Amino acid sequence: MKFCSECGAPTELRQPQGDNRIRHVCSACSTVHYQNPKLVVGAIPEWEDGRILLCLRAIEPRYGYWTLPAGFMENGETVAEAAARETLEEANARVEINELYSFYNLAFTSHVHLLFRARLLDIDFSPGEESLEVRLFAEHEIPWEDMAFRTVRHTLQRYFAERKQGKFSFSIIDFLPPEPH
Amino acid sequence: MKFCSECGAPTELRQPQGDNRIRHVCSACSTVHYQNPKLVVGAIPEWEDGRILLCLRAIEPRYGYWTLPAGFMENGETVAEAAARETLEEANARVEINELYSFYNLAFTSHVHLLFRARLLDIDFSPGEESLEVRLFAEHEIPWEDMAFRTVRHTLQRYFAERKQGKFSFSIIDFLPPEPH
Ligand SMILES: [Zn+2]
Ligand SMILES: [Zn+2]
Known part of the structure; x- marks a missing residue:
């Protein structure tokens, strides 16, 4: 995942607040893109x-x-x-x-x-x-x-x-x- | 899903070739974005x-x-x-x-x-x-x-x-x- 599926901006890998894992997070709209089994x-x-x-x-x-x-x-x-x-x-x-x-x-x-x-x-x-x-x-x-x-x-x-x-x-x-x- | 997570271009809803369901497909790079339970x-x-x-x-x-x-x-x-x-x-x-x-x-x-x-x-x-x-x-x-x-x-x-x-x-x-x- 390189881009936000909600707004099209680039995503970055970081740990959202209150989370304990690295996630794909949008650099513009802050949507967290979870990936699941x-x-x-x-x-x-x-x-x-x-x-x-x-x-x-x-x-x-x-x-x-x-x-x-x-x-x-x-x-x-x-x-x-x-x-x-x-x-x-x-x-x-x-x-x-x-x-x-x-x-x-x-x-x-x-x-x-x-x-x-x-x-x-x-x-x-x-x-x-x-x-x-x-x-x-x-x-x-x-x-x-x-x-x-x-x-x-x-x-x-x-x-x-x-x-x-x-x-x-x-x-x-x-x-x-x-x-x- | 509005944008392609691979290239950032807009996605469209259509039935990919050989598929029998409507999917989110990238209008630029043609990646099919499946959504699963x-x-x-x-x-x-x-x-x-x-x-x-x-x-x-x-x-x-x-x-x-x-x-x-x-x-x-x-x-x-x-x-x-x-x-x-x-x-x-x-x-x-x-x-x-x-x-x-x-x-x-x-x-x-x-x-x-x-x-x-x-x-x-x-x-x-x-x-x-x-x-x-x-x-x-x-x-x-x-x-x-x-x-x-x-x-x-x-x-x-x-x-x-x-x-x-x-x-x-x-x-x-x-x-x-x-x-x-
Ligand atoms: Zn976004
Ligand atoms: Zn694409």
Whole structure:
């Protein structure tokens, strides 16, 4: 942030009175521009035979890798609505959103990722604009080496393990930055 | 948003290519300025005798009403860290953050409120800058008519009821806009 979104004047980094953090503050109108974490919300769409719907990404980051349908939550919606909307946009797939399953803190990018269990309502799906391909995977077919994101891989591993046990558990997980190669 | 935070030129409202929503887009550099929901995170600090810590607000909105310690999540922290930080800032109180208890969707304000169960570690608390007073309340002492927010009242009612049952349950609740008076 270099300019004030209210008046267009340059912003400066300083600690506003009564605050304990450095903020972007307008040099002209003194508006404080807070920056806050973003919610990424998605679904784990399961078909009635137990297979899971994954999308092959047609956009960066991670073009050409597989992911669960997910994306930034929009203003004016609930988290369940966001998960259903992302599934519709990325996979043209209709789901019933069930329990919240995974809650990831990625403090190093100021993101919170939420993934919901979901029931795929039909198999009349197709790639949305952000997907190259959409298909159902049984557990033994999951392309573990070609997953787009750690949160997705982690969630699917936990999901299959817990499904075998017959009991799903909600969990909040803190991720540290990825190790350099 | 009236001006581009990257270049200072005026923004306009339009639908970027490949998007399906109206966004604030810079008329000069074409940066799309997304606006996303905000996370408000707090704690339900319980002392060892079962009393709950509440703060009397010294700031608007809801100056002079009681609330649980809570506030906007900051970049670079986890939700549990945010809940502990807000409790420290508003009540100078140290807590151990336990399970996530309440998850509210307030789609009409594009807020998500999260409240954690928490164990108050000592009773050496005092009002922070945003509080007029901080004190412990037993259930029968709770000032139900003077609560600052519906989410706080709803959470405390549920909390006391479930504590009597001996079993706390995580819950996602969608709130509609308040009824006009
Ligand atoms: Zn300004
Ligand atoms: Zn611009």
